[in-house]
Amino acid sequence: MSTAIESKETRNYLNAGYDLKSWLLTLDHKRIGLLYLFSISFFFLLGGLFAVGIRLELLTPPGDLFQSETYNKLFTMHGIIMVFFFLIPSIPAVIGNFLIPIMIGARDLAFPRLNLLSWYVFMVGGTLAISAALMGGIDTGWTFYTPYSSTYSNSNVMVTAVGVFITGFSSILTGLNFLVSIHRMRAPGMTWFRLPLFIWAHYATSLIMVLGTPVVAVTILLVGVERMFRIGIFDPALGGDPVLFQHLFWFYSHPAVYIMILPALGVMSEIISTFTRREVFGYKFVAFSSVAIAVLGFLVWGHHMFVSSQSVYASLVFSIITYLVGVPSAIKVFNWLATIYKGSVSFGTPMIYAFGFIGLFTVGGLTGLFLAAMGLDVHVHDTYFVVAHFHYIMVGGAIMGYLGAIHFWWPKMFGRMYPEVPAKTAAWLVFVGFNFTFFPQFLLGYLGMPRRYHQYPEEFQIFNVMSSIGASVLALGYALPVFYLVWSLKKGEIAGANPWGGTGLEWKTPSPPPTENFEETPVVTEPAYSYHKEEFELVKS
Amino acid sequence: MGTKFAFFPEQASSFASSVDNFYFFMVALSVFFSVAIFLTLVFFSIKFRRKSATEVPAPFHGGMALELTWTVIPFILVMVMFFWSARLYFTIVTPPAEAVEMWVTGKQWMWKIQHLAGNREINELHVPVGKAVRLTMTSEDVLHDFYIPAFRTKMDVLPGRYTQLWFKATKPGKYHLFCAEYCGNQHSGMIGSVYVMEPQDYEAWLAGAAGQGTLVERGEKLFAELACNNCHRPDGTGRGPNLEGVFAKAVQLESGQKVTADENYIRESILNPQAKVVAGYQGIMPTFQGLVTEDQLVQLIEYIKSLKGGPATGTQSAPSADGV
Structure with a gap:
């Protein structure tokens, strides 16, 4: 930890080169992580702007702000940008890229060039999606349901589909790189059960990326084939089957939700352990629960299709397996609570995000059990209840995890501390704003308001207004970090190697780390999360 | 109910109250667990807050008994949910044999209904109270979904095949009919009303189409x-x-x-x-x-x-x- 003081002067990955080429052709996983950080922040802003349009329109029952066509494009592009270009890459591509090699004690990922390629592939896909938006947008919903997407829609389906298709490859490359790195690049002594739980979570995530993404790529390709060459695959008028599309789509897109949430679960384990100075309770249970969620996640896609004309017996099987996913999810929450028990709890901003995450993930998870219930799903399927539920998981869970991670590792990435007061304010704004935005949507859904409605009957207005007001608080909470984080780059307090007293290898190298991560290859001699009183006393003196 | 501010749609079908009862059970369970987790979190965080900068709690590595407890209890609970909801589902998707038949065709962006007696209507559905009704539905173009919140039921309407939906309305009145599967431009305009009528009113209404041929x-x-x-x-x-x-x-x-x-x-x-x-x-x-x-x-x-x-x-x- 003595390296902390000179971290500003020493050579690190940030001052290794200043010209554009040193960034755009970098093979350093940390720099690639930052490239992703800037790109997905832009996409988040873009997706957020579409959401602003949606919330403004829904303030009043009649469709008076936008044309229906425009409104439909707004929610479609909001979904596509947020899901494929923000949520899926968020934690893995930014935080995972930056940290996985450091956490396992390696100099880089197994395939640095592939890693850079994945960013370029991502940007090509993203550029296509944006150009589709500029050309007039797409109106199929992010789910691309056929035969609307393959035959009827007059919007830019092909350009967007190709964009999503190409972006899928960046996911596959990232997942592959992580898997190989975790298998082959661990430092001496870093056994499987000494890995930080963040690594276990990313291992599970990578499995889904590698196994699931090809399926959605093929599916989107088939939509394109039907659209361009009129070959009947999904459109019954051409001899196809529209329900087949739903099977293929959800075979990837349900596991994709776990691509978004599993890394956040991994982040939580790191934050909670560090801020309680305690080994994560039931390490192996938490580790294997990630793998269990990833594996079971592949067998539950049909729960999106209880009213699709799918066989009722198939629905039974999908329902029961979905319920099983609830068990490993509950295991994680209880283990975190047990970690806090008799810990030494401190309340830094990342911990505030962790508390928020546990709350929102609990509500999101529990309402998932409502939707897994076949008899209840018939009523709430395709209503705002579903919209509320998946935002609790994907925004309440994944984005809380992402923001928590950004704050937790910010000092490591840039060597500077962010200011605590505005950071905590932002965390609270996000938590309160989020609940105000999305909790009313549960009520709206049970009341019967279908999703993707441009205009709606009057009795739904009150909840929609609440939701729109909450969204403006949420927007404030999201905007605030941009200012103080940028401010902190120059003005923040020098962080030192280990500002939180963490135990992971990332805290044993200077902040920001040198290009090669470690001056010499670290040797791991004890399990993850081993806190020692002597070390804290040393820091104090 | 019926005012501009409500938490539940009206219960107007034979299974609406069963769905709501299950919903209340789920809400109660969720509130219990959310509150319990929240209170535990707050209590632990305050009680075990860091008292000195060098404090390191004694490590402990978890316990099998605890892990088993919080694996088995959630497992039992979710199985209760599964069996209860599956039973409910079979009630909702199994029309009784004596149901009155009606035909529904969805198209961008309207609902067309044909009654056996020959009556045809658009974006309106007239049904008798207290009698099971079975709708056989198809679409002329894209996917739609026939959704009546007050009846707690919906079903996708697909091109190229028939799907079915049934209900027994229990309360005369006018209820929302929504298309719940996104179907393009005027998706939110593909709405209508279900009129639940007393049997004699329904007969009179049916007779209005006499002469058009069944x-x-x-x-x-x-x-x-x-x-x-x-x-x-x-x-x-x-x-x-x-x-x-x-x-x-x-x-x-x-x-x-x-x-x-x-x-x-x-x-x-x-x-x-x-x-x-x-x-x-x-x-x-x-x-x-x-x-x-x-x-x-x-x-x-x-x-x-x-x-x-x-x-x-x-x-x-x-x-x-x-x-x-």
């Missing part, structure tokens, strides 16, 4: 106009199988398979006759794809359903094992 009558006319009756003869001497009494019976196919002659089979046999040819016949029937509309298909099906099998039954030549 679905069966229109189907019979169409059957003749399209020259179906040239081959499908009641005496079994035609080039196609006799259709009398065929509905809902098992049919032996040329391929050796057996299918039930339900609405979907008849529909397919009209639009794509070569798909499932009845044993003993040649696949010579031309397709009627593009020649009959969805509405006309419904009329033809109703006519075929009405052919209960007359004196010609015994002479049918299709060598079905069941003697159909």
Whole structure:
């Protein structure tokens, strides 16, 4: 930890080169992580702007702000940008890229060039999606349901589909790189059960990326084939089957939700352990629960299709397996609570995000059990209840995890501390704003308001207004970090190697780390999360 | 209820209250767990807050008993949810045999309904109170979904096949009908009303369409106009199988398979006759794809359903094992 003081002067990955080429052709996983950080922040802003349009329109029952066509494009592009270009890459591509090699004690990922390629592939896909938006947008919903997407829609389906298709490859490359790195690049002594739980979570995530993404790529390709060459695959008028599309789509897109949430679960384990100075309770249970969620996640896609004309017996099987996913999810929450028990709890901003995450993930998870219930799903399927539920998981869970991670590792990435007061304010704004935005949507859904409605009957207005007001608080909470984080780059307090007293290898190298991560290859001699009183006393003196 | 501020839609079908009861159970359980987790979190965080900068709590590595407890209890709870909701689901998707039949066709962006008596309506559905109603539904274009929140039921409406939805309305009144599956531009305009009427009012309403011809009558006319009756003869001497009494019976196919002659089979046999040819016949029937509309298909099906099998039954030549 003595390296902390000179971290500003020493050579690190940030001052290794200043010209554009040193960034755009970098093979350093940390720099690639930052490239992703800037790109997905832009996409988040873009997706957020579409959401602003949606919330403004829904303030009043009649469709008076936008044309229906425009409104439909707004929610479609909001979904596509947020899901494929923000949520899926968020934690893995930014935080995972930056940290996985450091956490396992390696100099880089197994395939640095592939890693850079994945960013370029991502940007090509993203550029296509944006150009589709500029050309007039797409109106199929992010789910691309056929035969609307393959035959009827007059919007830019092909350009967007190709964009999503190409972006899928960046996911596959990232997942592959992580898997190989975790298998082959661990430092001496870093056994499987000494890995930080963040690594276990990313291992599970990578499995889904590698196994699931090809399926959605093929599916989107088939939509394109039907659209361009009129070959009947999904459109019954051409001899196809529209329900087949739903099977293929959800075979990837349900596991994709776990691509978004599993890394956040991994982040939580790191934050909670560090801020309680305690080994994560039931390490192996938490580790294997990630793998269990990833594996079971592949067998539950049909729960999106209880009213699709799918066989009722198939629905039974999908329902029961979905319920099983609830068990490993509950295991994680209880283990975190047990970690806090008799810990030494401190309340830094990342911990505030962790508390928020546990709350929102609990509500999101529990309402998932409502939707897994076949008899209840018939009523709430395709209503705002579903919209509320998946935002609790994907925004309440994944984005809380992402923001928590950004704050937790910010000092490591840039060597500077962010200011605590505005950071905590932002965390609270996000938590309160989020609940105000999305909790009313549960009520709206049970009341019967279908999703993707441009205009709606009057009795739904009150909840929609609440939701729109909450969204403006949420927007404030999201905007605030941009200012103080940028401010902190120059003005923040020098962080030192280990500002939180963490135990992971990332805290044993200077902040920001040198290009090669470690001056010499670290040797791991004890399990993850081993806190020692002597070390804290040393820091104090 | 019925005001501008409500938390639940009205309970207006036979299973609405069962769905709500299950919902209340889920809400109670969720509130219990959310509050319990929240309070535990707050309590632990305050009680075990860091007291000195160098404090390091004594490590402990978890306990099998605890892990098993919070694995087994959630498991039991989710299994209770599964069985309860699955039972509910089977009630919701299984129409009783005596249900009154109606036909629904969805298209961008309207609902068309045909009653057996011949009444047709658009974006409105009139049903009697206290009687089970079964809707057989299809779409002319993209996916739609027939959703009546007050009845707590919905079902996707697909092009190229029939799906079913049933309910027994319990309370006269006017209720929302929504399209719940995104279907393009005017998706949120594809809405209507369900009118639940007292039986005598419903009869009077039905009588309003007298003289237009019932679905069966229109189907019979169409059957003749399209020259179906040239081959499908009641005496079994035609080039196609006799259709009398065929509905809902098992049919032996040329391929050796057996299918039930339900609405979907008849529909397919009209639009794509070569798909499932009845044993003993040649696949010579031309397709009627593009020649009959969805509405006309419904009329033809109703006519075929009405052919209960007359004196010609015994002479049918299709060598079905069941003697159909």
